Amino acid sequence: MSTLYRAEILTKVFKDRTVLNIDHLEIEKHKIYALIGANGAGKTTLLNLLAFLISQTSGKLQFCGQEVTSDRGHLLDLRRRVVLVDQYPILFTGPVWKNVEFGLKVRGVSKTARRKRVEEVLELVGMETFIMADAHKLSGGESKRVALARALAVEPEVLLCDEPTANVDEENQEVILRILERINVEKRTSIIMATHYLAQSKRLAHHTLMLEYGRLSEKSSLCAALGSSTG
Amino acid sequence: MDLLLDSLKSAFLLLLACDPELFTIVGVSLKVSAISTLIASLVGVPCGFLIAYSSFYGKRLLLTCLNTLLAMPTVVIGLLVYSFISRRGVFGSLELLYTQKAIVIGQVILIVPLVTTLTIAAISRIDNRYRSTALTLGATQLQMALVIIQEARYGIGAAVIAAFGRVIAEVGISMMLGGNARGFTRTMTTAMALEYDKGEFVLAVALGLTLMTIAFGVNLLFHFFQGRTHVDTL
Numbered sequence: 001m002s003t004l005y006r007a008e009i010l011t012k013v014f015k016d017r018t019v020l021n022i023d024h025l026e027i028e029k030h031k032i033y034a035l036i037g038a039n040g041a042g043k044t045t046l047l048n049l050l051a052f053l054i055s056q057t058s059g060k061l062q063f064c065g066q067e068v069t070s071d072r073g074h075l076l077d078l079r080r081r082v083v084l085v086d087q088y089p090i091l092f093t094g095p096v097w098k099n100v101e102f103g104l105k106v107r108g109v110s111k112t113a114r115r116k117r118v119e120e121v122l123e124l125v126g127m128e129t130f131i132m133a134d135a136h137k138l139s140g141g142e143s144k145r146v147a148l149a150r151a152l153a154v155e156p157e158v159l160l161c162d163e164p165t166a167n168v169d170e171e172n173q174e175v176i177l178r179i180l181e182r183i184n185v186e187k188r189t190s191i192i193m194a195t196h197y198l199a200q201s202k203r204l205a206h207h208t209l210m211l212e213y214g215r216l217s218e219k220s221s222l223c224a225a226l227g228s229s230t231g
Numbered sequence: 232m233d234l235l236l237d238s239l240k241s242a243f244l245l246l247l248a249c250d251p252e253l254f255t256i257v258g259v260s261l262k263v264s265a266i267s268t269l270i271a272s273l274v275g276v277p278c279g280f281l282i283a284y285s286s287f288y289g290k291r292l293l294l295t296c297l298n299t300l301l302a303m304p305t306v307v308i309g310l311l312v313y314s315f316i317s318r319r320g321v322f323g324s325l326e327l328l329y330t331q332k333a334i335v336i337g338q339v340i341l342i343v344p345l346v347t348t349l350t351i352a353a354i355s356r357i358d359n360r361y362r363s364t365a366l367t368l369g370a371t372q373l374q375m376a377l378v379i380i381q382e383a384r385y386g387i388g389a390a391v392i393a394a395f396g397r398v399i400a401e402v403g404i405s406m407m408l409g410g411n412a413r414g415f416t417r418t419m420t421t422a423m424a425l426e427y428d429k430g431e432f433v434l435a436v437a438l439g440l441t442l443m444t445i446a447f448g449v450n451l452l453f454h455f456f457q458g459r460t461h462v463d464t465l
Contacts, residue, residue, distance in 0.1 A: 053363050053366060053367060072372070076369070076371060079366060080369040083367050083368060083369075086363070089364070090360040092361070092382070093381065102368050106368065106370045106371070107369055151367075154368065154369060
């Protein structure tokens with residue numbers, strides 16, 4: 001087993017509220033993890049920590065055996081290996097292709113290579129006909145697929161998805177889940193996705209992590225709590 | 232009423248005749264105002280971004296100070312700059328007094344707080360997800376800042392236009408630091424004040440019409456940018 005993330009006594013406190021308090025967490029490479037928990041359980045906070053967008057209040061976090069520090073250069077290197085797709089992804093003003101090429105452009109990839117990659121990923125998410133469309137005129141489901149394409153364009157080692165199918169119609173839900181399955185199998189991309197849906201977790205995930213009040217908890221109690229939302 | 236109508240008629244004729252003096256005055260006004268606005272934007276926009284995106288001790292006090300500076304009368308700035316650049320001042324040897332450079336210095340001081348506060352307001356309205364999205368996609372701090380500025384461009388554009396409108400219509404700084412020298416530091420507002428003093432209303436009214444036309448154009452631009460900002464946030 002090769003470890004992707006390892007966390008020890010990891011806490012995150014916002015003002016006086018402890019939103020995350022994890023004693024031990026180990027995540028393997030090339031696997032799909034589902035992060036399940038009720039609203040306010042700390043799923044988004046954990047994903048933001050794993051995406052190196054926020055820093056922990058205390059505890060240790062390791063990525064591929066390397067300690068995560070607050071050094072800017074170090075964080076930039078780490079961020080270029082991990083991408084987080086937000087629950088409500090925001091697209092930059094401009095056409096779809098410009099959004100999708102963003103991660104490549106900031107990495108200094110050539111124009112020709114960018115164009116080729118943009119076309120590839122848009123085809124992967126079934127949005128190739130929208131390449132010239134205004135990003136702000138897309139529907140919720142289309143925006144999610146473009147955001148996913150934008151994340152996949154940089155070929156991340158780890159893809160973090162916060163509720164990838166929330167507020168999306170069934171057709172788009174299915175498309176998104178298939179893409180996640182496919183990139184895990186074909187590209188061996190590690191995926192950690194927060195979800196409310198146990199059915200999605202059962203279908204996709206190799207491992208399921210349960211979060212309750214910021215703590216990793218036993219599966220059974222939370223399954224009962226979320227039993228009604230197994231969409 | 233006759234005086235106004237006669238002045239208006241003569242002013243229109245002056246404008247139609249492309250009076251050289253009138254156009255020199257308008258040219259000086261536009262030149263110093265454009266340079267002041269450019270310099271103030273180069274200072275104010277980055278400052279506004281930094282203030283909006285950083286958290287530091289005394290930020291609220293700084294914002295209060297900036298807001299207070301918005302109400303600073305032009306004559307106070309004129310006096311302040313005068314004390315520095317007059318012959319007995321620290322920078323007296325540079326011989327800046329009664330030059331266009333002196334007007335620019337004063338106008339920059341006048342509008343830097345305006346550009347900064349309006350930039351802060353424009354940046355603060357931008358959804359924080361733009362920042363986190365840019366960072367997670369591998370952007371450096373500078374690249375992330377450019378994304379934010381790109382998203383806030385209409386608000387920032389409106390700030391720059393508002394600043395231009397402020398300097399082109401000010402009279403205190405131009406009069407005190409420029410000295411109203413004909414063909415050199417005479418701006419539309421100082422010329423209007425002079426013509427009024429002389430009882431010569433025609434040139435004053437013509438300049439007033441020109442100033443109002445420019446102000447109208449600036450406001451049209453301002454509303455265009457404001458409208459785009461509004462549409463973007465919908």
